[in-house]
Amino acid sequence: MSNSEKTVILNVDDLESQRYVKTRDLQAAGFAVIEAQTGAEALRLIEQHMPPLVLLDVQLPDINGFEVCSFIKQKWPQVMVLQTSATFTASEHRVIGLNAGADSYLVQPAEPLELAAAINALLRVRRSEDALRSLNATLDKQVQERTEELEKANRKLRQEIAQRQKAESELLQAQKMEAVGQLTGGLAHDFNNLLTAVVGNLDLIRARTTEPRITRLAENAFKAAERGSKLTAQLLAFSRTQKLATQSVDLNRLILDASDLLSQSLGANIAIKTDLDAGAPFVVADYNQLEVSLLNLAINARDAMPDGGTLTITTAPNQTDDRRITLSVKDTGTGMPPDVIARAFDPFFTTKPPGKGTGLGLSQVYGLVRQMGGDVDIKSEVGQGTSIQLSLRRSIAGTETAAAAQGAAESGHAERILVVDDDHDVRGLMTSFLAEIGYVVHEADHGNAALAMQTTVNPQLMIIDFSMPGTNGAEVVKAARVVQPTLPVLFVSGYADSAALEAAMGSAPFLRKPFRPAELASAVRMALDSVSSSKP
CATH class of the missing domain: 3.40.50.2300 (Response regulator)
Structure with missing residues (x-):
């Protein structure tokens, strides 16, 4: 390695013999050395060469080493100082040196290997600090550039705004729903793996045990696991990554099974009534998605009855098409004017204040029912409540057929x-x-x-x-x-x-x-x- 490539150390000592020994040991360890005999000369050489480390003796003829160290750290804080002394070796002297800014304090005479090791340790600290300063400078520059970019982008976004305000709002809603959908879909995937093992093993335990107590415990746990399965199905429906699994569904049974969920969602000031046609046949639907649609309609009805009211759920034959069954969800709330009815199924359309609704509830219901081969209609008047009617296809397969297939x-x-x-x-x-x-x-x-x-x-x-x-x-x-x-x-x-x-x-x-x-x-x-x- 050439002399110009070696790390330069400034060796400051007024005694020539001691200075010579330290210089010799440093050169043997692979360093390039410059020397100073006084504090003033040391400061001049630091300003001229800016060495990464100064080996500084305490006892100097003009300025003592403690004062020189303090001055170095004030003017050139990046320069490391290894304070040395053969005279001032007591604990209080080391404290004074370190308080003056020295990065380390070494009592002389020191073994050559110890001196080299102490200097290399300080240089490692120096390199780490240099790297950190460089990184901070880079980050500061990146932050500044990014801030300038954002300010420039914000200036552009603030321009032709009156015309784009509605479109931007809808875009933000869509992005938020997509992000939440991805999150909920991922969570549902992990929970479904857990629930598959739980539901499967509980089902086997329930089927094979002969002890009534074990049967009862397994049944309770199985029902809880099935509720968890329904929850993950709702999460997947929200994320809109789940393919509809249409099957023959007992509509009345679905409504009765959802009664607890509806009661918890609507609160105590909403009375729930049902008027279910006992002869209503099965319908073609995705059980979980239809349950989600029913919950969405019930929550919309609740919001339309802020002071309380009655929610009535009805099943009946379709009046105009005997191949269909009508599921009706009716509230006693504020009702809708004609212009709101016309846009009620539009994605992101909502009459609720900002932050109170996404405008996706009815559009999701409409999309799901249409995907299942049905249709949706609204009957409403201002002050007279609202009735949402789902027209669902009858299922050819009845209870006996489904049981036989199973x-x-x-x-x-x-x-x-x-x-x-x-x-x-x-x-x-x-x-x-x-x-x-x-x-x-x-x-x-x-x-x-x-x-x-x-x-x-x-x-x-x-x-x-x-x-x-x-x-x-x-x-x-x-x-x-x-x-x-x-x-x-x-x-x-x-x-x-x-x-x-x-x-x-x-x-x-x-x-x-x-x-x-x-x-x-x-x-x-x-x-x-x-x-x-x-x-x-």
């Missing part, structure tokens, strides 16, 4: 199934249950492991979680079908983006978490039987 043969016949899920509890539940009812089950905790097992297992069905870290389920299935082009697949997930799933796999069977063991058995049997029935 009781269909679900046992396995030693078919080989490969279960792929990164959640240990969910995977364990599926594996043990399917093995118990007659299938030969293999399991993998991620996609690569599943693909590695495929050639030896040669599965007749792959059950796979769509949302897994790394490679998602759809990508694993694509790779698996290179080896087995006709391999049937059953997707399971608590938060699969329906659009992504359909784009990746079309109309592949899908089982939503949390599910009960009986639902898993039925879905597996259907997936296997559909392949068998399609063979010539």
Whole structure:
């Protein structure tokens, strides 16, 4: 290393013999050394060379080392000072030196290695401080630049504002709802994994125990877990990532089951009445989404009755179309004028003050009901309350048909199934249950492991979680079908983006978490039987 590349140390000592020894030791340790005999000379050399460290003796002929140290730290705080002395070695002397600003105090004579180590330690501190100062300077510059950018952007945003105020407000609402939707969807996914294991195991305990007390405890826990499942379904509905699962739904039973939730949501000053047609058939709907729609309508009605009132829920045959059933939610609130009725289903339209409503409640109800093949209508007058009427399709399948489908043969016949899920509890539940009812089950905790097992297992069905870290389920299935082009697949997930799933796999069977063991058995049997029935 050339002399110009070495770290420069200023060695200040009025005694030539001591100065010589320290200079010799420092040079041997790889430093470049400049020397001073007096305090004044030391200050001049610091200003001229700006060394990173000064080895400063206390006893000098003109200015004592304590005063020189204090001056250095006031004028050049970045210069490190290692105070040394062979005379002033008591504790009080070291305190004076450190209080004067010295970064360290070394009693002389010191071993060469000790001197070099002390200097290197201080230089490491110096380098860290330099790096921190550089980082702070960079951050300050970035903050300043970013602040200037934001100020410039704000100036632009404040320009042609009268014309864009409404559009910007709606955009902010949409961004907020999207962000909250992503958050709630992620939370629902994690909870669904937990609930799948909880609901499945409780269902098995409830079905197999012969002790009444255990049965009662399992039943209570099962009901609580099912309420948790409904909550995650509502979160997924809010995030709008869940594909509708239409089925035959007992409308009256749904309303009765939701009565506790409605009572808690509406409060004590709202009376809830029901007028349910005892002969009302089943309807085609997504149970969870229809329950969310009913809750949205009830909350809207509550807000229209700030001083209290009555909410009446009615089911009845549709007056104009015998293929439909009407669900009516009526309040005794303030009612709506015609111009509000005309815009009531528009996204983001609300008559509530800022911060009191998103304007998405009725638009969400309208979208869900239309997606289920139904329609929505509003009847209202100012001061006379409001009636929201949902026209829902009758279900061809009745109670007996649904019960027969649920009781269909679900046992396995030693078919080989490969279960792929990164959640240990969910995977364990599926594996043990399917093995118990007659299938030969293999399991993998991620996609690569599943693909590695495929050639030896040669599965007749792959059950796979769509949302897994790394490679998602759809990508694993694509790779698996290179080896087995006709391999049937059953997707399971608590938060699969329906659009992504359909784009990746079309109309592949899908089982939503949390599910009960009986639902898993039925879905597996259907997936296997559909392949068998399609063979010539």
